[in-house]
Amino acid sequence: MSALIKTEEEIEIIRISSLLVGKTLAEVAKHIKPGVNTGELDKIAEEFIRDNDAVPGFKGYGGFPATLCTSVNDEVVHGIPGDYELIEGDIISIDCGVKKNGYFGDSAFTFTIGEVDKKTLMLLQRTRESLYKGIDAAVVGNRIGDIGYSIQSYCESFGYGVVRDLVGHGLGSNLHEKPEVPNFGRRGKGKELRAGMVLAIEPMINLGVKKVFQERDGWTIRTDDAKPSAHFEHDIVVRKGKAEILSTFDFIEEVLKNKN
Ligand code: MG
Ligand code: MG
Numbered sequence: 001m002s003a004l005i006k007t008e009e010e011i012e013i014i015r016i017s018s019l020l021v022g023k024t025l026a027e028v029a030k031h032i033k034p035g036v037n038t039g040e041l042d043k044i045a046e047e048f049i050r051d052n053d054a055v056p057g058f059k060g061y062g063g064f065p066a067t068l069c070t071s072v073n074d075e076v077v078h079g080i081p082g083d084y085e086l087i088e089g090d091i092i093s094i095d096c097g098v099k100k101n102g103y104f105g106d107s108a109f110t111f112t113i114g115e116v117d118k119k120t121l122m123l124l125q126r127t128r129e130s131l132y133k134g135i136d137a138a139v140v141g142n143r144i145g146d147i148g149y150s151i152q153s154y155c156e157s158f159g160y161g162v163v164r165d166l167v168g169h170g171l172g173s174n175l176h177e178k179p180e181v182p183n184f185g186r187r188g189k190g191k192e193l194r195a196g197m198v199l200a201i202e203p204m205i206n207l208g209v210k211k212v213f214q215e216r217d218g219w220t221i222r223t224d225d226a227k228p229s230a231h232f233e234h235d236i237v238v239r240k241g242k243a244e245i246l247s248t249f250d251f252i253e254e255v256l257k258n259k260n
Helices: 008-029 038-051 118-136 144-156 250-259
Strands: 068-072 075-077 091-100 103-112 168-170 177-181 198-201 204-206 212-214 221-223 229-231 234-237
Touching: 008 038, 008 091, 008 103, 008 198, 008 234, 008 250, 038 068, 038 091, 075 091, 075 204, 075 229, 091 229, 103 118, 103 229, 103 234, 118 144, 118 198, 118 204, 118 229, 118 234, 144 177, 144 198, 177 198
Parallel strands: none
Antiparallel strands: 068 075, 068 091, 075 221, 091 103, 168 177, 168 198, 198 234, 204 229, 212 221
16 A cells, blocks of 8 residues: 655656656547447557556556446446447446556546437546646645545536545555545545545535446446446546546547547
């Protein structure tokens, strides 16, 4: 178990892993279209990661069988890639982890396939915005609860369900480290944030109720009311005044810009 506070050297290594996740998600983004199946996307991600002298961070973790978590529509997180073919109107959360030089990166982005209905588009946009509200709260002097409060209060103002059962986490030489970073919370409560803490912040936000359940495959988490769910994740460092984001969606945005 690595320490709660990372050295600047460790942070630089985690940055390399986090950026590689962003590049991997961008590589996957190039292939997201109607008719492609999630297993094909997984293969693309694994090859890309290994070509970059890293290893998939999720494969084998707790027995998870794949490189990506691919969670479509009402699937919240931990969907297993397979023979499901994407169709127009779907959304897909793609969560990816890599390990390189002994440290992990972990980031997620929810993509749209073709035309997606307005309500779902707004859910994606606001979930992404809530991630940055959480990041804004991740500064020295605040507490874990301030991050969750920022995400929760923003998302609930639109009537969305904020998932309680799954949370963000510390990140380092282990994929999941202390502290837990819930997407809900109370101002000024929870563990104190200290400079050099590296956190994966990852709001999982439902269009309907917050309640979720686990599929019989032992992994896939779905919304209880079968309404869609969105998920965005960044790796950040707690700093004085302003958190520093280690992962990036820039490579993804570049691909999406050229696709449309
Ligand atoms: Mg993740
Ligand atoms: Mg994570």
